[in-house]
Amino acid sequence: KAGVTQTPRYLIKTRGQQVTLSCSPISGHRSVSWYQQTPGQGLQFLFEYFSETQRNKGNFPGRFSGRQFSNSRSEMNVSTLELGDSALYLCASSLALGGADTEAFFGQGTRLTVV
């Protein structure tokens, strides 16, 4: 079956702009999590959605937001982009809420560069 699909794969934006990234989970998976990966900070958790509700949130400013649709697809939005937002943004999907003896599968990520 198809894996986790993230679009776009690469993106270049200017400081101050906003960006929306998309994640399509594996069919049947209801949980979607987002992560930011930078060389300095490693993989950091942004938020998790399950059944269209945000269930967990990481320590990121309010400029980072997300949502999940009824078909489990998820989007994350970053407003007022800063140079430090340049990163690989990863999405993971799982059948249930994390950790319940379930596996999370990651997409290939969206590489965002802010100039």
Add this chain to the structure above:
Amino acid sequence: DAKTTQPTSMDCAEGRAANLPCNHSTISGNEYVYWYRQIHSQGPQYIIHGLKNNETNEMASLIITEDRKSSTLILPHATLRDTAVYYCILWTSGNKLVFGAGTILRVKS
């Protein structure tokens, strides 16, 4: 914050077993031990997980000590393609998946 401790890096000869240790002395009873790996610039790949029994799948084996305070991931016959960062993570239902710094495994020919 990550609740596991892993060596920063390890080397392994191609064709030999790679044994990656992980300490998790404050593990709770309902926390599973998960292993993921990440090959450069790709999304992390699920390897294996377990609660208290040893587990084996087509990729690896997971050995968890009886007191559950440490575990070892075993790649039985390492290949060059196994060179990656390996993450040992504790995960419980309803909580977020938190990645630490991981172990850089270098498989050498």
